[in-house]
Every structure is written in C-alpha cells, then in structure tokens.
Amino acid sequence: MTLLLFLSQAIRIAVPYLFAAGGGVLAERAGIVSLSLEGYMLGGAFGAAIGAHVTGSAWAGLAAGVACGALLGSLHALCTIRFRADQIVTGVAINLFVVGITRFFLQLAFDSSSNSPRVAGFGGEGAGAWALAANPLVWLGILTMPVLGVVIYRTTFGLRARAVGEHPAAAESLGIRVSAVRYAAVIGSGALASLGGVYLTLDQHQFTDSMTAGRGFIALAAVIFGRWDPKRAGIACLLFAAAETLQIQLQGAQLIPSQFVAMIPYVLTIVAVAGVVGRSTPPAALGRAAD
C-alpha cells in the first residue's frame, strides 16, 4: 500500500516534468536551445484556466493551454529562426514575458493578483491512485517519452530534425528545409511542454501566479542529464520526481533538509555536463542559427 502511494505520488510529480522535458528534447535535438520550457508551461497553465473557466470543460482548457504553448513556441521560433536572435536570450525573455503577461491578464480576467477561480479538471477527486488513473493527462504524460523516442529515431521527421540539429548545412545540401523542420520542432516543443502546465492547472483546479515554480528548469535539467535522449530524459524525470516524493514522505523525519533534496537535479546536471561520469554532449549545432 505504501509502495502504491509512493508510486502514485511520484507519477503525479513526474507528469509535468515528462511533458516539459519532452518539449525540450524535441526543440534541442533540432538545434534550438530551450530555456523557455518554464514559460511554455506557465503559458499552458494560464491558457488552461481561461479555457476551462469560459467553457466549464477540462478538454477545452486543454485545447486553450496547448494553443498558448504553440503560440509561445511560434514566438520563440520566429525570433530565433527568422530573425536569428540569440537563442539563450530569447528563452530568458520569453520566461519573463510569460510571467508578466499571465499576471496582467490574471488581473484583467479575474481581478486577482494571485489566482483564478476554481475550474474544471479531469478524473476523480483526491490524491489517490484511482483519481490519478482516471486522468487522461497522466496517461498521456507516461506515453510522451516512448512516443517521442519513436518520432525522433523512427520517422522521417525525426531523422530530419536530428540532421538539422547536428549539421544544418549538410542537411540543407540533402534538400531538407532546415527552417521548416526547426519551426515544426520548436512549435511542437511549445505545445508539448505547455501540457505540463495544463496538467498542473487542471489537477489543482485553478491557476495560481507563477505556479510552475521552476519546474521547467528541472525538466531542462532532465533533458541535459538524459543526454538529449527521450528514454534517458524520461528516466531522469522519474528519478527527480522520486527524490522529491521521498523528501515529501520523509518530511517528518528531518533526515536531510528539504532544500538539499530539491538540489539533487541541479547538482546531477552539473556533474553530467562536467563529464565526471559519462560526458553529456549536446547536439552539435545546438544554439547556432543556420546560415
């Protein structure tokens, strides 16, 4: 029983990471740096609140959230691909922009600086395993990385995305339209990552200001720690979520201060990029605009 409780709590925490990390893998494999996962998630969370509030339907919330994520992905793509803006700066700016715009419209739509009214959600009430199993987004989250693995390694689009991320000039000489592939990957990345925020809003039945609380960066850590591979990144998400769950369950015991458990993803990521145990190497053309 305890194990079931542990697992369901870990999955509950892992789902938003899986969506966002999936978005990160998709964009970065195509060569576009994804510092804006946090912004996509927050935008998706807000869109879900608006959609669900206006229509009263969780599915409409989902659609609105994903539309927001895709829109933000398009903004990132337009700046970095069409205008060849610095990808890191663009990502940071999108995060700032989304925090501001969600607060602005939170005020405008709900006259509140902190949260939306209660909105519809998926599945049953409570935090039990059954409520979790009744939530379609949980299943979608679990399927994200396996499906992404197939897309990236077994489809034409995936092959092209990887080629564009490793060597855009060579890809172009083979007749691949580099910009088109990158647009698709980045917009898809925004839509996928936004599902993480959609899940949070529909799970908590409301949007709260800055509710993603750095989860996009944990997802980014999972992407890097997972060496830009869907399967490994998925395992990293589960690992980070398990550590968090352990910390929550041991809170009474005070064995390790919670701050140190929260640090685990970040420390592991630094260790991974420093190459102490198996160097984590990004796609070769990551961060470079195609000429």
Place this chain on the structure above:
Amino acid sequence: MTPERRTALEEALLPPLVALAVALVAGDLLILTYGEAPGAVWRLMLEGTWGNAYGIGQVLYKATALAFTGLAVALTLRVGLFNIGAEGQLAAGGFAAGLVGLALPAGTPMLLAVALCVAGAAVAGGITGAVPGVLRAKFGAHEVIVTIMMNFIVLAVLNYIVSAHLHVPETLHTPSINAGAVPRLADSIAAFHGSAANWTVLIAGATIGAVAWFLFRTRAGFEWRAVGLQPGAAEYGGVQVGRVWRNAMILSGAIAGIGGVNFVLGYKGYYEDGFAGGAGFLGIAVALVGRNHPLGVAIAALFFATLSQGGLAINAMVPKQMVEVLQGIVILAVAASVPEVRALVRAAAGKRRAAEAS
C-alpha cells in the same frame, strides 16, 4: 567620424531604438485592453519616476543593482561566455555582506566596515562564479547550463542557512548588521527623503569606470576582448583562453556579488531571503540593451529601473505587471533586431564605400 566608427555606432544604437518603438506600441495595446488612455498612462509613468526627487531616488536605487548585474553579464559576453548566474551571485554577495556586517563589532569605522563587507560580497560572488568558470576552462562544461543550475543551488543553500540557522523568528531575514551600513542619499540631500537610494550608487559608478578602463585601456582587457571575438586566433596569438574564461567568470561573479550590497547594507541592513528578486536575470536584459559596453550598461540600467519603478507609479490605472511584459518584449526585440540591423548597416556601409571609390 571614421566610416568604421559610424557603422559600429549604428549597429549598437539602432536595435535598442527599434525595441523602444516596439515596446511603446505593445504598451499602448496593453493599456487599451485595460480601457485606459495610453498618453495619460505614459505621462503618469514619467511623472512617477523622473518627475520628483523621491521617484528619481527609487530609480537610482533600482538602477544600482541592475548596473552591477548588467556589468557582470556584459563582461562575460565580452569574452564570449554567457553568465546566466548573476541572480545567484547577487544573492550570495548580499548574504556575505550581511554576514560580515553581523560579525563586525558595532562601532567599526564606517569606511573600513563597508570595505570589508564589499570585499566579502565580492569573494562570495566570485566563488559562485568560479564554479562555472573552472568547469568551463577545465572540462568544457557549458557555462550557461552550469550557471542556471548554480542559481538554484545557491538560492537553496542560502534559504537553508537562513531558515534553519540565522533568521529572526517569524521572518526570513537575518538579524540586523552591527556595522557596515551604507548611508542613504536622503541623509545628506533631504529631497530624497523616503527613497531607498544610497551611496552604493557611487560604488556602481566606480565599478563601471573601472571595467571600462580595464576592457579598453589595459593589455589584459585587450586579450579578453580578443578571446571574445576569436578564441582560436587569440590562442594562436599566445593568450591562454581557458584562463581568461575562468578569470572572467570569477570577476563577473564578484561584480554581481557586490550588487548585493545595495539592498543589504544600503537599504534594509540585513540579508533577506529572496531579495535578489529577478535583478540578476534582468542583468541579462541590461547587458543586451547596453550592447555590452559599460556606458551602455549604465544607461540601460537606468532604463530598466525606470520601467520597474514606473510600474508602481501607474498601478492605479493599469496593473504594474505591464512593465514585466514590456521588459520581455524589449529583450526579444533587441535580440531579434541585432542580426537584421547588422546586415542592413553593413550593406549600407558597403554601398557608401563603393560610391566613394567610383
């Protein structure tokens, strides 16, 4: 003005102007969605910032921290690195300044106490910057990733220390410092009464001057810029690129760290969890808009400080979050117009040269 200088100046100045125009249009739209008149809101913003001494004081106070973090980011961009860790370095510096101020006996001469606190802030920020610097120089670990992760680690460690060991009960701040408080401008100029502006602004000015002198007037500064433009060529010319990268990250962290003095010694007199509040991330915007030039950084810091203070001034008409949206838009617009402007300006210069030759 030589043609080269004209091209360089146009390349530097046009993107921020484009961004300003885009931000004005976006701001108008946001104001209109809220059903207010744009002209009235912009006027209120100017009056609430540059229209009275209190507003000017608040702008100076906010610009001080931004000048340090902006300078920190600009310095690393000059050597071809990107320090996203100014937020954590700023917090670490503020914390160390507070610790030194707590440890010093009351009655320590002010200048000595301030100097020791500033040194403490620089060391703490420098150590925070050294981690990504060394990992980059020794192992090739990408500094963007490491500095992002360092932000979370540093903020978590500081949160742990303050919440578990050093806080005044019921708060998330340390006890007040015994020595090292930096006087407010209002103590000598009564008109600034009530504003948080303090003499840390002088340290900021001196740091800007020192960085400009270092970058453009010293041999080491020349080497740093060479590494930023062409690391391969610099290496061939005998510059130890790895060492420059490491030192630049340390110096950058130290400068961001000194920024913490503004809040801890100049405003509250204690370290408070979360005081950095995004000033480190805004440093990226300041460096970008300031085009990585110390003077540009100073102007950009004033600009972003005006925006953030201006948000408070207009809050009665339009939610202050409007300025956060505008900050994001300004950064996006500058980043997106830099390559475009560069191409246009260079093409125009080429045409002028051709016309002169014929």
